[in-house]
Amino acid sequence: MSISLVLLIVMAVMYACGIFLLLERSMTRVLLGFLLVGNATNLLILIMGGEAGLAPIVGNGVTAEEMSDPLPQALILTAIVITFAVSAFLMALIYRSWRIEQDDDLDDDAADVAMRDGVSGIASETMDTSESDTEFGIRAEAAVSTARDLERSDELAAAEAANSVVAKPVTQKSGSGEDPR
């Protein structure tokens, strides 16, 4: 199959310009890049259809061989409408971002940046070495005088855990502190 050089170059330029815009931080430019890439992709599909022919409408003695390939056309038609729907969604995003932040820039995600800088880490669940030696404690039928008050000690443990979290709000050293979940 042969290929049209002009269409090929137009497509490559639109892809390049679209990607260049997509890599921007301004949401408006990202949307414009998206539209350019969308057009370039439609062009790619059109190129796949091969040489241009007559409209794929039966009648007037036109044969299937003379027509443009209807399959890529159906694909492109769908793609055009979806591109519109998605870009409308992106516009709504831009508007909302502007309304909330007075800004249409894509800033780095704060939580990710914190993780990257090592400010926040993962606190892992650790084994408690001071095992309890009872399930009942003072709730037992005839508890010994030294039996533990489980509910109280659990509360205490919780309070201690809370204190330790307050004392070192962010700790990179994993393995300490209660899991925030």
Place this chain on the structure above:
Amino acid sequence: MIALIIAFAAVSLLLLPLTHRLGRSVFLVAALVPAAAFIYTLGQGATVLGGTVVAERYAWVPQLDLAVSVRLDPLSWALSLVVAGVGTLVLLYCARYFHHDEAHLGRFAATLLAFAGAMYGLVLADDVYLLFVFWEATSVLSYLLIGHYTERKASRGAALQALLVTTLGGLAMLVGLVMLATETGTSSLSAIVAADHEGALAITAMLLVLVGALSKSAIFPFHFWLPAAMAAPTPVSAYLHAAAMVKAGIYLIARMAPGFAEVPLWRETLVILGVFTMLLGGWTALKQTDLKLVLAHGTVSQLGFLTIVIGFGSRDTALAGLALLLAHALFKSTLFLVVGIIDHRAGTRDLRRLSGLGREAPRLAIIAALALLSMAGLPPLAGFVAKEAVFTSLLEEATAGAALGWVALIGVTLGSILTVAYSARFFWGAFFSKRDVETVRPVDENIDFLFAPAVLAVSGLVLGIFPAVMDVSAAAYSESFPPGSGESYHLALWHGLEPALAFSAATLVLGAALFMLRGRRIAQNGSLGRFSAAAGYGRVMGAIDRTAARTTGLTQRGSLPFYLGVILSMLVGTVGLAAILNRSWPTDIRLWDFPAQLAIGLVMIIASLAATRATKRFQAVVLVGVTGLGMSALFALSGAPDLALTQILVETMTLVAFVLVLRRLPARLGVQNGSGHRVVRAIIAIAVGTLMAVVAVVATGARTALPISLAWPKLAYEQGHGSNTVNVALVDLRGWDTMGELSVVIAAATGVASLIFLRSRTETAVRPTRTTTFTKIRATLESPTASGRGSWLLAGRTLDARNRSILLEVVVRLIFHSLMVLSIYLLFAGHNAPGGGFAAGLVAGLAFAARYLAGGREELAAATPLDAGKLLGAGLTLAVGTALVPLFFGVDALTSTWVSGHVWLFGELEFVTSTIFDIGVYFVVIGLALDVLRSLGSEVDRQQEEDLAVKS
């Protein structure tokens, strides 16, 4: 048997609602199921022990040769009795153990019964994959059971640790099982065991399966999870950690031993790890102060013992091993239940705080003593009978010249000495009176609470006095091994003065001496030590967490351009490599299809390049729009009138939407945006552009066959009854694709409306209905302040005079209805001429856009016959209906049919049912357009007015 497994699952689901009504008595209901399983198994005894295997099979996924196949042979029979019998008793015990107000009782009961079911299935399963499913089910359920006290940190940590260790082993086991099943060509466990196993592959597979078995049965180096799992409620420990789950690994070893005992490394691995575990567990048990931990470490030790004996895999050790397994299940679960009763009564399990309990609770002490004597191996209890068999059989192997026999024998003897010592320590710690320790308070002993441990303890006694009962099943199992040189051994209480008796006596004497020396020592609270396996587990988990945090920090940079850059670079790298390796280039490259392509293409290229450099928003939008219009021109000239029409309409619509949004944004585009990496971005962009060109060339060159679409025009005309092939393809030939597209459009439209109408997390703006709008318009018209200028549009006067354009109102007034008629024409003509639902919907959308632009949001609301959401829904309903209705006529979905007839004034007309589908498309597209207009238009207007009102 399958029915019983299902009963376990079904009843456990029922327990949850029942708990609200029955409280802790729900355990009595739960106990019925394992009791039924126990009775059933007992009833099959004569058949199974007589040499007949009872099997059931239900094809599960026949294509993959997966089956729910269960098999009851002597080994499964014995294990089923343990699982069902101990399960029944533990459930009965639970009915007394928990308080009525215990939290999450229903969940606990359901999980415990489900666990019993999984365990029952595990010992019956004959298909290795089914075995694995049950195996993992026990892991997951044990996680829930160990973690029952969700509010206790130790409980959660222990549950997770047990889960991680056993599932890690389980995964290794799965790999091993798959290897074995592939190698032998069957997934039947019995067939795999019966097959020949030779070569490195078989050994690797076997070792992998053993990793699973050993981790489940808490054998070194996986032993550490078991003592930690003592954070579970004590009935759970009695069942899972004495009788059932930890026996799963032992069961698998016993199951495989007949076929694998002679495979290299089997015996070496099991005996050496077993001996080490037995000694380690016994020694640690001797140092514990928590009675439950004495038992836990003792269990680790006993599991090592079982691994040695069962893993040894000769005929007589197999017999001894199964007897030992039964004896251990009885005495160890008894002891756990006893500990539970002590804790329930005294509120502690610490032997340093218990004193005088033997005098206050004599019945409990007797029960415990029976179990401890069995554990220590004293006559006339089951433990003694089993241990005698162990000594005799191992001695025979050792004297026959097997070096491992000596290792096993010496290990077992030393381990038994430790067992005697920690048994004594348990009894001393729990029941003796101690100086300087306060005596426990007297309470009446509850006979019903003692029932379960009493039955288990007495069973140990009965089996000891009548060992023939054990012997029958153990001997039946041992027959699966090749007969030894001498006469086969049989269990008996009295074998005469044999060497084994001397071993037993020696262990007792030395054990008693060890207890006197070390057994009453109170060690400092057993620190685990830096090099213990548990500490190793902690370090591994910590390292994993840290690595995860670092990897996340390294890869999740939080920057969208960075992510995109990485993705695109990968694309260029991988696809580029594939393209370079390509050998199929197109035969020829032509310059253009027609000269106009060059002119249009030049305009598009210039517009694209300019768009990247534009500094004003509107400028950039228009430049991008130019490329869209260029596309439209290309389509029109390339024989794609539908595309040209749709593209030009979409361009217009996009421009309208853009203008609506851009009016709220500053005109200038930010200048600093991403400027730091301009060169990098340009390089990536150029690389991707070039790559796509290469891909296009390669793909075109790779085409050899004629396109499938050559048949489409004929298909469209004859089957779809339409001349416009593209349209028929959309609504008929490839209707499913369009259906998918409609869903995307609806999702996007809903997303647009949600983003704009959402004010806070909970509140959404009220969308004006048509009636309220009309009322409002009428009020404006009738108000005396209304401007004197005539109105061409319904809501014209609602607008501020400064915002009105009479020219626009007149034009819109004149063209709106024409546009609507045009859109309906396009809709129906689309089947045979350019047009169709998409184009028609866009034309209608533009007509509404014109109304909005001229008359404002009141005008739009008044002009809209239906809410946008309803239109979207109606559209999708029509499309789905068109797809589904043919099914009722017995043909494939989306099959179209047609009617033709003579209509007055119109002449001969033809109606194809796929047109209904197109009407659905039409509605959806109008819905999308309306959603865009009312969100980005009307609602943004309103918010702007609101903002202005706030400012002033």
